Amino acid sequence: MSTPLVEARGIAKRYGPTVALADGQLTVHAGESHALVGRNGAGKSTLVTVLTGLQAPDEGTVSFDGEPAPALTDRDAWRRKVACVYQKPTVVPELTVAENLFINRQPQGRGGFISWRRLKTEAAEVLDTWDVHVDPDARTADLKVEDRQMVEIARALSFGARFIVLDEPTAQLDNREIERLFTRMRALQESGVTFLFISHHLQEVYEVCQTVTVLRDARWITTAPVAELPRAALVEAMAGESIAAVEEKAARGDVDAGAPVVLEAHGLTSDSYEGIDLTVRGGEVVGLAGSSGSGKIELAESFAGLHTPTGGTAQLEGRQLPFGDVTAALRAGVGCVPRDRHGQGLVFGMTVGDNATMSVLDRLGRYGFVGTDRKRGFADELIDRLDIHTQGPDQPVSDLSGGNAQKVVMARALASDPRLLVLINPTAGVDVKSKESLLSRMDSARDDGTAVLVVSDELDDLRRCDRVLVLFHGRVVAEHPAGWRDHELIASIEGVDHHG
Structure with missing residues (x-):
């Protein structure tokens, strides 16, 4: 040679x-x-x-x-x-x-x-x-x-x-x-x-x-x-798995077919995606998978009020979802863990408690006044629920590790008891223990009847889903029910017909 x-x-x-x-x-x-x-x-x-x-x-x-x-x-x-x-x-x-x-x-x-x-x-x-x-x-x-x-x-x-x-x-x-x-x-x-x-x-x-x-x-x-x-x-x-030797992965329990549809989208179109039809029921976790240019993140961000589609409609519990307005989306019942916890998820000059309760201040007091004790009690409860390793609600959020910082972002998303929880790469860059803790919060949100939409590059995150939709060049090209095999999902993500 x-x-x-x-x-x-x-x-x-x-x-x-x-x-x-x-x-x-x-x-x-x-x-x-x-x-x-x-x-x-x-x-x-x-x-x-x-x-x-x-x-x-x-x-x-x-x-x-x-x-x-x-x-x-x-x-x-x-x-x-x-x-x-x-x-x-x-x-x-x-x-x-x-x-x-x-x-x-x-x-x-x-x-x-x-x-x-x-x-x-x-x-x-x-x-x-x-x-x-x-x-x-x-x-x-x-x-x-x-x-x-x-x-x-x-x-x-x-x-x-x-x-x-x-x-x-x-x-x-x-x-x-x-x-x-x-x-x-x-x-x-x-x-x-x-x-x-x-x-x-x-x-x-x-x-x-x-x-x-x-x-x-x-x-x-x-x-x-x-x-x-x-x-x-x-x-x-x-x-990394032989197609012949794959053991069947344990499928999730089926979502109740009678559960109400929480999110319903028809023909959603923008620069990043086209003609998206989508439903998520209460108590259902739907995954969005695809490579970096597939449009999956922009689609999820649209539901959280970060973008305005150029066409199509979306309803949350029968009411029009307000696009392009994060605050209105929050009021409508959407909680979101954004893709960039540093730029979009946390205010680094503030404490753990302030960050965790930012989205629900109107519930903690009247006429714009927030009772310190109520706020501290609420923050303590969230810290406990999410097992956030911190000295307490008054610790600056900038002192936390990546995994604990992400838990604060998750705590804030859950604080408002959302009807739809949008998670974008929720476990990216966190350690194994924090990852498990974040995913178990996703499971308990489902058990509470919340509709969950999760975008992730991590197969472990997507395995927790009841079904996974795969986007390729802005379109939904495949749907995999729970229990899929790694090679099947990867083949769809990569745009390969795996029967070929």
Whole structure:
């Protein structure tokens, strides 16, 4: 075999007690499109930071064309080897395409000043060389996502790099744009460019890649030619369970078919999702699953008053749900644990007690006056119910651990006795004990007859659901009743028909 273009062996990376990567391995040959897949937390992003020279591994080696990787401080040498095009743009939106292509290395004319004429000429040459049909004078902010990505790829190639990492490049593209991106990738491959393609949509791996590497639980699992790996086997490698050997998971008790419908939505549509029909009964937990660009979070946030859909209707216990108004949604009976506990969930200058009771002050006193004793008693009760480890209601919430801070957010969501509880990644970034405590609160809310809608990337959260709806590119594509198997759910999330 020829010398690999890129080879990573035995890569390990730790952040304090967290093992981000225990055994990362990757071998990419020149001229191929190589897929890197794995569920969230599998170690993909960590491996990419090592491959692009943003961080040094704690253990292991990286080589390019058989030569050791450059020193981390030699950024120019790294730029000549590898570049990463991320979901979020790294171009400067207010600058032109030409200015972005040559940022920090503008051609100079007489007297050391920038030669704008040469800048435009050289930019046009770069774009022409790589067949990128974009006006060098266009403002980058005005470009379509797919054209902006091609400008980033052209910029990387102009440094001399022939190995490009595409991190979720299709997340913001529609089907026609995805097809155009793939056509361009194939043309660039023929010109000698090599891609590492990271995607949650396994369908795309089969369309555009020749080889696939699977990471799971921070370890390398397998590398195989795409043509020789059936989809069921790929999903199996990612899920970590053999389809044949899976034991039936214990199904939940059925929701009472006579339970009242608490939330009912018809045809909900926005920039992020389309034509969503949804019902949640009292005492039912419905999960929303999907990859990062699926629209699941925006849909859940709409019910909590954070967004206003452009079409469709939603009713809570027969009354129109007020969109785009968090306070009105709270008054209507919606409690919410938002996705960002730091930015949306907590007021860090306030105490545990203030944060936990913020949503129910009108119940704790009259005419705007809140009885201190009542408030303290109510806060103590919530702290006790959620097993929040704190010195008491007067402790600043900023002193708490991540798990206990999240419990305060959950306490506030439950304080108003909501009819609908919306939980968005409720256990993200918390330890195992706190996770169990938060999930048991979800269970008891269900037992109290609350309707619960939970969005999560964690399979353990979704296992507590009576059914899970899967969104893909903004539409509901599958519904799994309780008792689903990991590989079935992952196949739906990744957009693969797992019978194929």
